[in-house]
Amino acid sequence: MPRPQSKKEAILQVATRLFSEHGYWDTSVNDISKATGVAEGTIFYHFQTKEDLFLAVLQKFKEEFIGKFKQHLDEHEYSTGLEMVEGAISFYLYQASMMEERFLLLHRHHYYQIAPNNPKCWQHLEEIYSSLISIFEQAIIRGQKDGSIRKVSPNKKALLIFTLVDGLVRLDTYNLYKATSLYEELIESCRAWLKP
Amino acid sequence: MPRPQSKKEAILQVATRLFSEHGYWDTSVNDISKATGVAEGTIFYHFQTKEDLFLAVLQKFKEEFIGKFKQHLDEHEYSTGLEMVEGAISFYLYQASMMEERFLLLHRHHYYQIAPNNPKCWQHLEEIYSSLISIFEQAIIRGQKDGSIRKVSPNKKALLIFTLVDGLVRLDTYNLYKATSLYEELIESCRAWLKP
DNA sequence: ACCTTTCCTGAGTGAGTGCTCAGTCAAATA
DNA sequence: TATTTGACTGAGCACTCACTCAGGAAAGGT
Numbered sequence: 001m002p003r004p005q006s007k008k009e010a011i012l013q014v015a016t017r018l019f020s021e022h023g024y025w026d027t028s029v030n031d032i033s034k035a036t037g038v039a040e041g042t043i044f045y046h047f048q049t050k051e052d053l054f055l056a057v058l059q060k061f062k063e064e065f066i067g068k069f070k071q072h073l074d075e076h077e078y079s080t081g082l083e084m085v086e087g088a089i090s091f092y093l094y095q096a097s098m099m100e101e102r103f104l105l106l107h108r109h110h111y112y113q114i115a116p117n118n119p120k121c122w123q124h125l126e127e128i129y130s131s132l133i134s135i136f137e138q139a140i141i142r143g144q145k146d147g148s149i150r151k152v153s154p155n156k157k158a159l160l161i162f163t164l165v166d167g168l169v170r171l172d173t174y175n176l177y178k179a180t181s182l183y184e185e186l187i188e189s190c191r192a193w194l195k196p
Numbered sequence: 197m198p199r200p201q202s203k204k205e206a207i208l209q210v211a212t213r214l215f216s217e218h219g220y221w222d223t224s225v226n227d228i229s230k231a232t233g234v235a236e237g238t239i240f241y242h243f244q245t246k247e248d249l250f251l252a253v254l255q256k257f258k259e260e261f262i263g264k265f266k267q268h269l270d271e272h273e274y275s276t277g278l279e280m281v282e283g284a285i286s287f288y289l290y291q292a293s294m295m296e297e298r299f300l301l302l303h304r305h306h307y308y309q310i311a312p313n314n315p316k317c318w319q320h321l322e323e324i325y326s327s328l329i330s331i332f333e334q335a336i337i338r339g340q341k342d343g344s345i346r347k348v349s350p351n352k353k354a355l356l357i358f359t360l361v362d363g364l365v366r367l368d369t370y371n372l373y374k375a376t377s378l379y380e381e382l383i384e385s386c387r388a389w390l391k392p
Numbered sequence: 393a394c395c396t397t398t399c400c401t402g403a404g405t406g407a408g409t410g411c412t413c414a415g416t417c418a419a420a421t422a
Numbered sequence: 423t424a425t426t427t428g429a430c431t432g433a434g435c436a437c438t439c440a441c442t443c444a445g446g447a448a449a450g451g452t
Contacts, residue, residue, distance in 0.1 A: 007400080023309050025221045029440060039401040041442080046399095050440060112304050112370050113219050129372055156381045159373065160360065167363035168356075174308050176325055177355065185352045189389060203429080225410060235431040240411060242429095 008046045010036050016057045020101035024054060024110035051114065058111060058124050061102050066131045068095065073135065081143020082194055086187055088135055089165055093183065096169040107170050133162045143194065150196040161190055204242045206232050212253045216297035220250060220306035247310065254307060254320050257298050262327045264291065269331065277339020278390055282383055284331055285361055289379065292365040303366050329358045339390065346392040357386055 014036040018027040029050055033040040047053040072091050078084040096103045105111075106128070115122040136158035143149030168186065172179035210232040214223040225246055229236040243249040268287050274280040292299050301307075302324070311318040332354035339345030364382065368375035 026309070028438080030438090033402095040440090041402065042400055044441060045401095108308050113222070115370070125370070126372065129367075153381065156378060157385075159367075159378065160364075160381065160385055163363035163367060164356065164360050167359035167366075170363075171325075171355075171359060174311070174321075176322065182352060182355065185349065185356065189353075189356055192389060193385060224408080226408090229432095236410090237412080237432065238430055241431095246410065 007036075007038055007042060011038060011043055011046060011053070012056060012060060015053055016060070016102065016105070019054060019057055019109070020105045023108070051118075054110065054114075055118075055121055055124070057105070058121065061105065062124050062128050065095065065099070065102075066128065069132070069135060078139075080146050080148035081139050081141070082148035082191070084139035084142060085136060085149075085161070085190065085194065088139060089161070089187060089190065092132070092165050093169065093179065096172070097180070100173065103169060104173055107173055129162075133158050136161050140194065147196065149194045152194065157193060161193070164190075203232075203234055203238060207234060207239055207242060207249070208252060208256060211249055212256070212298065212301070215250060215253055215305070216301045219304070247314075250306065250310075251314075251317055251320070253301070254317065257301065258320050258324050261291065261295070261298075262324065265328070265331060274335075276342050276344035277335050277337070278344035278387070280335035280338060281332060281345075281357070281386065281390065284335060285357070285383065285386065288328070288361050289365065289375065292368070293376070296369065299365060300369055303369055325358075329354050332357050336390070343392065345390045348390065353389060357389070360386075 011032065015027075015032050018032055018035060021027075022031075029040055029043055032053075033043055036043075043053065047056060069088075069091065073084070073088070076087060078087055111121055111125060115125055133155075137154045140149055140152070140154040140158055144151065144154070164186065168177075168179040168182060171177040207228065211223075211228050214228055214231060218227075225236055225239055228249075229239055232239075239249065243252060265284075265287065269280070269284070272283055274283055307317055307321060311321055329351075333350045336345055336348070336350040336354055340347065340350070360382070364373075364375040364378060367373040
């Protein structure tokens, strides 16, 4: 059996960092090879093109982020659906501050330009968004069963809440507004939508 | 007499279209010169660098968009502040569908990468966002005076509403969700935040 | 020992880039 | 009429980039 794919992993990690910090176009394959301490050819041995590498970074982000989110929900026993919604919002904001550079990747960069012509890219993005929205949706449905949330369209309301939270994170990463200062207002506003 | 500044104007128009359709990096100065029917040197005669041209496109968008918004509000006599908020939301969504490609420009592209190192770029973006948020804010304040809107923090609520509307437009332009199908839900939800 | 497969290398390639600059030409000015 | 000005040109420059390829090293199998 060949050596464990340590170089491939190293390339992925460095690429994630550089793409996040400088963006797709301002990161050359040469930059990545230098920063990893690996020959340029090695990168193309493991990833067919630069775009493929970029997609691999997105895929890894997707898996890690969705995984963390589900793990968090499994570990926390919320007593009501409403609390679960609030917990999900908090966790999203928390992750955004912890993995700030990778959220940049998701919000700021090249993906939305590739996506229309690249089904795989589009699929990753779609999967990220729909997973997150579905988490909010499930929480709302649960809340409606336990009576902590009033009768609203779970799907539509979940989408609005997600849009709101994600939009604030965006403003934050662009330094246009400090999202954290709106945390109270955000939670309060969502509660106003949902409370019976 | 050859029309004054017609070439400069033509370059700006074509550049707007190409930057919107293909993004900053996938549009070369050569592309713009060919599409305009103008020599490459002409472009650099009118605009110092490619980035300058890109900024001129943003500036023009800013002026046109804010201008249109203010004009719309001047022409419509809303009877309450709440109606004004709803009118502003509608107008924003309407503009987004009419000027779709230019909203792409605002949402998708290079500006947020240039902005941190380019005060002029940052200023344009900041001006666009704060103008829009302030429109919502003023409407809320008016609504609080005429009693159509309850006691909330105008600034914070305006920011949340703007984030929400803008976020939906984003999902729409990325084809992740049809924002228009949420129009009713959006208006209804904002009303729930504001009504006494 | 040998062979095969996988992993890795880095100088090299050619297409493409933003930008320059010597020069053209028509209109304005003297 | 002679001169100056300023919009405009496009071949060419210096440079960067993603990607290739011939070949070497290491590990596994027999």
